[in-house]
Amino acid sequence: MKAFLMHAGRDFDLKAPLPWNAEALVQDLELDTLFDAMADGDEFLREVARVALLTGGGNDIDTMRYRQAALQDSLRNPQAVRQIYGSVVGTITGRRTRGGLMWLGNYPGAILSRSVELLEAQVAGLRELRHLCxxxxxxxxxxxxxxxxxxxQRELTDEYLQTVEGHLKELKFRDGVLVSAEFGEGLKARDYVLRNALAEHRNWLQRLFGPKQEAYTFNLHPRDEAGARALSELRDRGINIAANAVAQSAEHILSFLTMLRTELAFYVGCLNAHDHLEAKQEPTVMPDPSKPDERLYRFDGLYDVCLSLRTEKRVVGNDLAADGTLLVIVTGANTGGKSTFLRSVGLAQVMMQAGMFVPATSFAANVCDAVVTHFKREEDTAMNSGKFDEELNRMDEIVGHLTSNSLVLFNESFAATNEREGSEIAGMIVDSLLRHRIKSLFVTHLYEFAHSFVGRDPKRIAFLRAERREDGTRTFRIIPGEPLRTSFGEDLYGRFFPGEPLEDDKDAA
Structure with missing residues (x-):
């Protein structure tokens, strides 16, 4: 039996290797917040969410739509999905809490005993699961x-389950074990075969009044330990094949239940995150993925889902329509929401490719081979390198992994050096990305860099700016606009030091 809830034709691999930049993605996009919301305190749900989002569905649109359809079912029937998940978890964990009898030893008798007990619990769980379905x-x-x-429903019929329960009852051997063997060389027994006892095939009247089966018998003295050990070994040889077969059956069912739990966990995690957002009346939508070789940005009301999950207030959303665009340069006022906007794009791309809803009222984008981030970092406390060297080293690593269908997100990159040098390096890197048709978003305060692309290729390059009203108020909306020479840092100074003039103003006075 297979679950096939995450892929149409294969199992979801919880141990799949994560992308080379998984740690950077988690840090830069603040994905831990989303993992925590999906987990809702359950570490297993968190691990499934982490692997599912970081590995995604690759660039396979069919897999994304397959998961989206299953998630839409889950959102329409959250209670049913949680009940099914709870039933599966209960069957798996119930087996582990049955305690000492499960681990009496590894000889055939003990293996058979604990395997029969496990199968009985599993059959009861499968019956409950089928009824829920x-x-x-x-x-x-x-x-x-x-x-x-x-x-x-097809494989777990009542007739089948009753047959299994009947076999399990027989395998407890309450009337003893009937074993046959042949004599081999040196009159040693060989070819042990487990037999059905005659009594098992006769009703009580036949057993009481029917002819008795002739047999030789002997009684074992209570203190004959060697004899008891010899009989135990004979019994174990007879039931060895049955014990192994029952143990394999139990492991097969456990494997199915474990995989079902894992794949259901993704949808339960999505339900948990959706509940958090719905409680704040934040919008969500199923995205529309397009082919990797297309270049598509189109969304309305897109917001940073992790910021929303961390705060009590609703988060400002942004719109963009930039089909065919390869480069988006975002400039504007300090603390105006540029980095938040950048993260919202990256998060939506990751969520879409995992088969999730996205935090927006509408969202469409081409799928990518990889989402790559190059965000500014703090100074190297070990003094192994300066910030600028560290930025260049990370960029060198990124270039070695890029494909033409990657998405690169830059946040204040190359600002650790002077404006001229930083602009020149950023310009050369972005020029190379444009030549290879690689999509990128670049949040920057480097005016020379941003301005150098103005008017160059309007069909492939777009400019956005953090909105600032005349009184200095930040709306946290990102609107179309070419770069300005100032980032209005004096607004921040005035906010923290009201009434205090800047040093230049003092000198002028």
């Missing part, structure tokens, strides 16, 4: 959940 099947329309429900 039967009760909710009509409410789900996605290929993922429909296939799962049909498979469970």
């Amino acid at each position: 039967e009760a909710n099947a009509g409410r789900f329309r996605s290929p993922a959940f429909s296939t799962l429900f049909e498979m469970l």
Whole structure:
């Protein structure tokens, strides 16, 4: 049995290797906040969310839409999904809490005993799971959940489960074990075979009044430890094959339940995050992914989901329509929301490619081979290198992993040196990205760099600016606009030191 809730034809790999820049993505996009919201205190949900978002669905649009359909089912039926998940978790963890009898030893008798007990618990859990699926099947329309429900109803019929329970009852051997063997060389027994006892095939009247089966018997003295050990070894040889078969069956079912739990965990995590956002009346939408070789930006009301999850107030959203654009340069007032806007784009891209909803009222973009970030870092406390050297080293590593269908997000890159040198280096890097049709967003205060692209290629280059009203108020909206020479740092000075003139003003006075 297979779950197939994350991929149409294969299992979700919780141990899949993470992308080379996973740590940087988590740090720069502040993904830990989203992981925590999806986990809601459950470490297993957090791990599934972390792997699912960082590995995504690759650039496979079919996988993204497959997950989106399953997530839409989950959002329509949150209680049913949580009940199914809880049932699976209960069956798995119930097996671990049955305590000491599960770990009596590794000889055939002990293996058979604990495997039968485990299978009985699993069969009860599968029966409950099938009933939940039967009760909710009509409410789900996605290929993922429909296939799962049909498979469970087809393979876990009452007749099948009753047959399994009957076999498990027989395997407890309450009437003893019947084993046959042949004589081999030196009159040593060989070819042990586990047999069905005759009594198992006769009703109570036949057993009471029918002919008795002739057999040789002997009684073992209570203190005959060697004899008891010899009989135990004979019994174990007879049931060895059965013990292994039952143990393998139990492991097979456990493997299915574990995978089902893992794949359901992604949708439960999405429900948790959605609940947090819905409580704040923040909008969410299913994105519209397009082919990797297209160059598409189109969204309305896009906001930083992690910022929203950390604050009580709703977050300002932004709009953009830039189909065919390769480079977006964002400039403007300090603390105007530029970095927040950049993170919102990166987060939406990651969430879309994982098959999630995105924090917007509408969102469409081409899928990418990779989302790469180059954000400013703090000074190297170990003094192994300066900030500028560290920036160049990270850029060198990034270049070695880029493909033409990557998305690169720059946040105040190359600002650790002087304006002229930083602008020149940033310009050369962006020129190279443009030649290779690599999409990039660049938040910067480097006026020379930003201004050098004005008027060069309006169809492929767009300019945005953090909005600032005449009184200095920041709206945290990012609007179309070419770069200005100032970032209005004096507004911040006036906010923290009201009534105090700047040094230049004092000198002038």
